[in-house]
Amino acid sequence: MSTTLAATWYIASQYEQYRLNALERFNNQTGSTQLSHTISDRNLFNHNEHYRISAYADGSNKLVELQFNQQVKFYPGFVKATYSIDTSSPSWQVVGQQLKQPLLNHGSWSASIFSQQGNYRYQVDGFESKPTSLDEYISTGDIVVDGTFALDLSEYSSQLSIAAATIGFAQRVFELEGLSASSTMTLLDDIYDINFSHSSIDSLTAYQLGNTTTATKPLRFKLNDLKLSNGNLHRQGNSSSSTTLTIGALALSANDDIDITLTDARLATKVSNVATSAYINLARFIQQGSQPDALASALTDIDTILANNLQLDIQAFEGDITLASRDEKIAGHYAAIGQIVLHPTNLAQLQTSQPFALIDAKLSLNFSDTMFSQHPLATQLDNFEQHGFLNRADGQFTTSVIFENAQLSLNDQPLQL
Incomplete structure (x- = not known):
């Protein structure tokens, strides 16, 4: 019994340090978007955690806050968590008002501290927007994202699936079936990263509508069995x-x-x-405007691109x-x-x-x-x-x-x- 308690205490302490480091890293990298965190009902085996993401909408002075909850359980050797959106927050209520039914979000993740590996799953229950206009309409089945990750972020994988969705805008309706997308990334010492992604669509159909939703829908576009795969190898x-x-x-x-x-x-x-690096630097130079002090570096980046065969x-x-x-x-x-x-x-x-x-x-x-x-x-x-x-x-x-x-x-x- 004492061995189990000691192992559980060790896992909880390791997780707490990992959580603090991740929270600090997120806030340092996101600028005005900040993630805050509190813990209630803490004991050796459980943490009930509450998070709040605060950001200014579209660069304005309007502060938007989204809240979600997470329950963490500690076991000898690994951590398991389940999380859900706190739809009582005002920002989520605004989202809910745009939908016929509440937007339910839930998921879970687990990680083995000893093996430095974990997996996660996130799900949005199927929802439908209010069909007040043919220009703004969306209906989907369940949206599921799951995958694996390494605690040191050296590798990850993700998988997105949507069984069916209908999107309407500008008097057009798009009906989608069987969307799947996956990606993997690996970081190595001598290679910046290796990334592979695969996407597929069973069918996609587009219709041109008349003045009402019951009007005849002449076929305009029909796609079956699309598959797209992409692989990237980034070296220094x-x-x-x-x-x-x-x-x-x-x-x-x-x-x-x-x-x-x-x-x-x-x-x-x-x-x-x-x-790669030269293209990224040049894109930043163009986006930020042609500052005189950055022109010399931009010219060097152009030479690097031209010399790369x-x-x-x-x-x-x-x-x-x-x-x-x-x-x-x-x-x-x-x-x-x-x-x-x-x-x-x-x-x-x-x-x-x-x-x-x-x-x-x-x-x-x-x-x-x-x-x-x-x-x-x-x-x-x-x-x-x-x-x-x-x-x-x-x-x-x-x-x-x-x-x-x-x-x-x-x-x-x-x-x-």
Whole structure:
């Protein structure tokens, strides 16, 4: 029994120090937004904690305060907490007045002090706004966020899921089903961070409404089975990023005359040699205004960006497309890969050299030879084939565009700039 009490006391003392450090770090980093904290009903095994976040709305002098409660339980080796929003606070009551039903928020987290690991879960119960206007309407199922974290913040993961949601504005309604998004991040000594994120949507439908909610809803947009994944590797001052987007099916009515469908579409890209720190510094310089004393640093950042040999790879761009109007139609399969490389340079060299000489680019493209058979471009494509700008084989047109050493060629045929 004494061993259990001693272990529990140790966990409680470790948590208290961690809580104080986290609270101080949050308030130091957020400026005018402050988090305050009190504890009531404290004993060896339980803490009932109350938090208040205070901030000024939209940079005004109006103070907004949001309150939430947390009950912490201590066990030998780990901590477990459950938390909920205190909807009695005036700010939360304002939110509740905008909704048909109260906005209920609750969640929990637990952490093992010995293993330095934890997990969390946060849930917003499904809610619906008052449909006073078609321009402002939202209804959702349960919104759930959960994940894991390391107590030293060296790694974390999160997962967001929404089963269904309906959003209306500007006489349009968007119906969403099966939204999922996840991300992970890892911090290492020699690598700034590794971040991966994945998002998917089962379906997204958009309608154009009439003057009332019961009016006929003509289909304007329909998306099925979208998946987006992104991976970032940030080293000291340098990073790379890979992105893949896939779409199972997309139908779009741009207006009464044009219909577009896209199926089995995929886009995969990779960006390498990005001078991350220089871009961040330059963005801050632009945002804060061109202060004379910061101009020299900004010019140095531009030189760093130019010297970094930025490279974009289009690893895949493919799908099946149909674009139909009243009199014309384009339909078929397309696929392309390509690359753009910026050669290292600096501002001084740019002033004395041809800018296009610093760029190399290439693109390989193929598409169905019947894609434009019902379009006026069909005759032009035949002319391109006769002049060697296109090759036709196995039901496909193929060609390549290369820009290298300030020289442009199409399907190995030089072109004058």
